[in-house]
Amino acid sequence: DTGVSQDPRHKITKRGQNVTFRCDPISEHNRLYWYRQTLGQGPEFLTYFQNEAQLEKSRLLSDRFSAERPKGSFSTLEIQRTEQGDSAMYLCASSFGTGGMSSYEQYFGPGTRLTVT
Protein backbone atom coordinates (compact mmCIF):
# COMPACT_ATOMS: atom_id res chain seq x y z
CA ASP A 1 0.00 0.00 0.00
CA THR A 2 1.57 3.31 -1.06
CA GLY A 3 -0.92 5.64 0.63
CA VAL A 4 -0.52 7.76 3.73
CA SER A 5 -0.36 5.69 6.90
CA GLN A 6 -0.90 6.70 10.50
CA ASP A 7 -0.14 4.95 13.73
CA PRO A 8 -1.83 4.22 16.04
CA ARG A 9 -5.37 4.19 14.66
CA HIS A 10 -6.87 4.59 18.11
CA LYS A 11 -5.45 5.94 21.35
CA ILE A 12 -7.14 6.17 24.72
CA THR A 13 -5.26 8.09 27.35
CA LYS A 14 -5.86 9.66 30.70
CA ARG A 15 -5.90 13.40 31.15
CA GLY A 16 -2.43 14.74 31.81
CA GLN A 17 -0.59 12.03 29.90
CA ASN A 18 1.53 12.67 26.83
CA VAL A 19 0.75 11.02 23.49
CA THR A 20 2.63 10.80 20.22
CA PHE A 21 1.25 9.99 16.79
CA ARG A 22 3.16 9.03 13.70
CA CYS A 23 2.45 9.73 10.03
CA ASP A 24 4.18 8.20 7.04
CA PRO A 25 3.41 10.20 3.88
CA ILE A 26 3.47 9.07 0.29
CA SER A 27 7.17 8.76 -0.42
CA GLU A 28 7.48 11.23 -3.28
CA HIS A 29 5.45 13.96 -1.52
CA ASN A 30 7.45 16.82 -0.03
CA ARG A 31 4.60 18.44 1.90
CA LEU A 32 3.03 16.98 5.01
CA TYR A 33 0.04 18.35 6.93
CA TRP A 34 -1.62 17.72 10.27
CA TYR A 35 -5.30 18.39 10.88
CA ARG A 36 -7.72 17.86 13.74
CA GLN A 37 -11.34 16.90 13.16
CA THR A 38 -14.15 16.77 15.68
CA LEU A 39 -17.55 15.18 15.18
CA GLY A 40 -19.72 16.95 12.65
CA GLN A 41 -16.99 19.36 11.57
CA GLY A 42 -14.50 19.53 8.77
CA PRO A 43 -10.79 19.08 9.41
CA GLU A 44 -9.01 22.05 11.01
CA PHE A 45 -5.48 22.83 9.91
CA LEU A 46 -2.81 22.47 12.59
CA THR A 47 0.56 22.65 10.87
CA TYR A 48 2.46 21.78 7.74
CA PHE A 49 5.96 20.88 6.63
CA GLN A 50 7.73 21.28 3.34
CA ASN A 51 10.49 18.71 3.46
CA GLU A 52 11.85 18.96 7.02
CA ALA A 53 10.91 22.62 7.58
CA GLN A 54 7.78 23.45 9.56
CA LEU A 55 6.39 26.38 7.59
CA GLU A 56 2.98 27.09 9.07
CA LYS A 57 1.38 26.62 12.47
CA SER A 58 -2.23 27.34 13.30
CA ARG A 59 -3.23 29.38 16.33
CA LEU A 60 -5.03 26.17 17.35
CA LEU A 61 -1.64 24.61 17.99
CA SER A 62 -1.01 25.46 21.64
CA ASP A 63 2.34 25.11 23.36
CA ARG A 64 1.33 21.59 24.38
CA PHE A 65 1.46 20.47 20.76
CA SER A 66 4.68 19.89 18.89
CA ALA A 67 5.34 18.36 15.50
CA GLU A 68 8.51 17.20 13.85
CA ARG A 69 9.52 15.82 10.50
CA PRO A 70 13.14 14.73 10.75
CA LYS A 71 14.88 14.24 7.41
CA GLY A 72 11.71 15.21 5.59
CA SER A 73 10.23 11.74 5.77
CA PHE A 74 7.78 10.61 8.47
CA SER A 75 6.32 13.06 10.97
CA THR A 76 5.32 12.88 14.61
CA LEU A 77 2.74 14.93 16.47
CA GLU A 78 3.09 15.03 20.24
CA ILE A 79 0.51 16.33 22.67
CA GLN A 80 1.75 16.96 26.18
CA ARG A 81 -0.45 17.06 29.27
CA THR A 82 -3.53 16.00 27.35
CA GLU A 83 -6.88 17.56 28.14
CA GLN A 84 -10.37 16.23 27.43
CA GLY A 85 -10.78 18.91 24.78
CA ASP A 86 -7.97 17.27 22.82
CA SER A 87 -10.24 14.31 22.05
CA ALA A 88 -10.60 14.28 18.27
CA MET A 89 -9.49 12.57 15.10
CA TYR A 90 -5.99 13.63 14.09
CA LEU A 91 -5.47 13.46 10.35
CA CYS A 92 -2.27 13.54 8.39
CA ALA A 93 -2.08 14.37 4.71
CA SER A 94 0.65 14.73 2.13
CA SER A 95 0.99 16.41 -1.23
CA PHE A 96 3.50 17.63 -3.73
CA GLY A 97 4.13 21.34 -4.07
CA THR A 98 6.99 23.61 -4.99
CA GLY A 99 7.93 27.13 -3.93
CA GLY A 100 5.46 29.64 -5.18
CA MET A 101 3.29 27.23 -7.06
CA SER A 102 -0.20 26.39 -5.92
CA SER A 103 -0.44 23.04 -4.25
CA TYR A 104 -1.84 19.90 -5.70
CA GLU A 105 -4.46 17.78 -4.01
CA GLN A 106 -3.78 16.34 -0.58
CA TYR A 107 -3.90 12.64 0.19
CA PHE A 108 -5.16 11.82 3.65
CA GLY A 109 -4.33 9.00 5.99
CA PRO A 110 -6.99 7.09 7.97
CA GLY A 111 -6.43 9.21 11.06
CA THR A 112 -5.69 8.56 14.72
CA ARG A 113 -8.70 8.79 16.98
CA LEU A 114 -7.69 10.17 20.37
CA THR A 115 -9.91 9.80 23.41
CA VAL A 116 -8.84 11.56 26.58
CA THR A 117 -10.62 10.29 29.70
Added chain:
Amino acid sequence: SQQGEEDPQALSIQEGENATMNCSYKTSINNLQWYRQNSGRGLVHLILIRSNEREKHSGRLRVTLDTSKKSSSLLITASRAADTASYFCATEVGSGSARQLTFGSGTQLTVLP
Protein backbone atom coordinates in the same frame (compact mmCIF):
# COMPACT_ATOMS: atom_id res chain seq x y z
CA SER B 1 -12.46 29.46 12.00
CA GLN B 2 -13.71 27.69 8.87
CA GLN B 3 -13.80 29.79 5.74
CA GLY B 4 -15.84 27.49 3.55
CA GLU B 5 -19.44 26.84 4.43
CA GLU B 6 -21.41 24.16 2.65
CA ASP B 7 -25.10 24.30 1.92
CA PRO B 8 -27.22 22.34 2.61
CA GLN B 9 -25.91 20.71 5.79
CA ALA B 10 -27.78 17.53 4.89
CA LEU B 11 -29.28 16.23 1.65
CA SER B 12 -31.29 13.08 1.02
CA ILE B 13 -32.10 11.93 -2.53
CA GLN B 14 -33.14 8.82 -4.41
CA GLU B 15 -30.64 6.77 -6.37
CA GLY B 16 -30.38 8.07 -9.93
CA GLU B 17 -31.17 11.67 -9.02
CA ASN B 18 -28.64 14.49 -9.17
CA ALA B 19 -27.20 16.04 -6.03
CA THR B 20 -26.01 19.63 -5.81
CA MET B 21 -23.98 21.04 -2.95
CA ASN B 22 -22.84 24.62 -2.59
CA CYS B 23 -19.87 26.19 -0.89
CA SER B 24 -19.30 29.82 -0.01
CA TYR B 25 -16.07 31.34 1.21
CA LYS B 26 -14.86 34.72 2.40
CA THR B 27 -11.41 35.59 1.08
CA SER B 28 -9.46 35.30 -2.16
CA ILE B 29 -8.27 31.78 -2.86
CA ASN B 30 -5.61 29.98 -4.87
CA ASN B 31 -7.81 26.99 -5.51
CA LEU B 32 -10.87 25.21 -4.18
CA GLN B 33 -11.02 21.48 -3.61
CA TRP B 34 -13.83 19.04 -2.87
CA TYR B 35 -13.33 16.00 -0.67
CA ARG B 36 -15.53 13.09 0.30
CA GLN B 37 -15.43 11.34 3.65
CA ASN B 38 -17.07 8.14 4.72
CA SER B 39 -16.31 5.74 7.50
CA GLY B 40 -14.91 3.16 5.14
CA ARG B 41 -12.31 5.18 3.29
CA GLY B 42 -11.58 8.36 5.21
CA LEU B 43 -11.08 11.66 3.36
CA VAL B 44 -10.68 11.29 -0.38
CA HIS B 45 -9.86 14.07 -2.82
CA LEU B 46 -12.46 14.46 -5.57
CA ILE B 47 -11.57 17.46 -7.67
CA LEU B 48 -9.50 20.67 -7.60
CA ILE B 49 -10.44 23.85 -9.42
CA ARG B 50 -8.00 26.73 -9.63
CA SER B 51 -9.00 30.35 -9.15
CA ASN B 52 -8.68 31.09 -12.88
CA GLU B 53 -10.97 28.21 -13.86
CA ARG B 54 -14.76 28.40 -13.98
CA GLU B 55 -15.85 24.80 -14.49
CA LYS B 56 -14.34 21.37 -14.25
CA HIS B 57 -15.60 17.85 -14.86
CA SER B 58 -14.49 14.49 -13.56
CA GLY B 59 -16.66 11.50 -14.37
CA ARG B 60 -20.07 12.12 -12.78
CA LEU B 61 -18.78 15.21 -10.96
CA ARG B 62 -19.11 18.78 -12.16
CA VAL B 63 -17.65 21.66 -10.20
CA THR B 64 -18.19 25.35 -10.86
CA LEU B 65 -16.38 28.29 -9.34
CA ASP B 66 -17.58 31.89 -9.26
CA THR B 67 -14.84 34.01 -7.73
CA SER B 68 -16.94 37.18 -7.97
CA LYS B 69 -19.55 35.60 -5.71
CA LYS B 70 -16.97 33.61 -3.74
CA SER B 71 -18.92 30.42 -4.26
CA SER B 72 -18.60 26.96 -5.74
CA SER B 73 -20.98 24.13 -6.46
CA LEU B 74 -20.50 20.39 -6.73
CA LEU B 75 -22.94 18.44 -8.87
CA ILE B 76 -23.06 14.67 -8.70
CA THR B 77 -25.09 13.22 -11.54
CA ALA B 78 -26.92 9.89 -11.55
CA SER B 79 -26.23 9.33 -7.86
CA ARG B 80 -25.58 5.89 -6.41
CA ALA B 81 -25.98 4.48 -2.91
CA ALA B 82 -22.17 4.38 -2.73
CA ASP B 83 -22.12 8.19 -3.01
CA THR B 84 -23.52 8.39 0.52
CA ALA B 85 -20.89 10.33 2.46
CA SER B 86 -19.97 13.75 3.82
CA TYR B 87 -18.72 16.20 1.23
CA PHE B 88 -16.37 19.03 2.15
CA CYS B 89 -15.14 22.00 0.22
CA ALA B 90 -11.68 23.25 1.08
CA THR B 91 -10.08 26.50 0.03
CA GLU B 92 -6.36 27.07 -0.31
CA VAL B 93 -5.18 30.53 0.67
CA GLY B 94 -1.78 32.11 1.15
CA SER B 95 1.26 32.58 -1.03
CA GLY B 96 4.73 31.15 -1.43
CA SER B 97 5.37 28.55 1.21
CA ALA B 98 2.70 29.99 3.52
CA ARG B 99 -0.31 28.12 2.20
CA GLN B 100 -3.00 26.27 4.04
CA LEU B 101 -6.23 24.47 3.30
CA THR B 102 -9.37 25.49 5.15
CA PHE B 103 -12.32 23.09 5.20
CA GLY B 104 -16.00 23.81 5.58
CA SER B 105 -18.26 21.88 7.91
CA GLY B 106 -19.57 19.63 5.16
CA THR B 107 -22.78 18.39 3.55
CA GLN B 108 -24.02 14.97 4.59
CA LEU B 109 -25.41 13.29 1.47
CA THR B 110 -27.63 10.24 1.77
CA VAL B 111 -28.55 8.40 -1.41
CA LEU B 112 -31.49 6.06 -0.89
CA PRO B 113 -31.65 2.88 -2.97
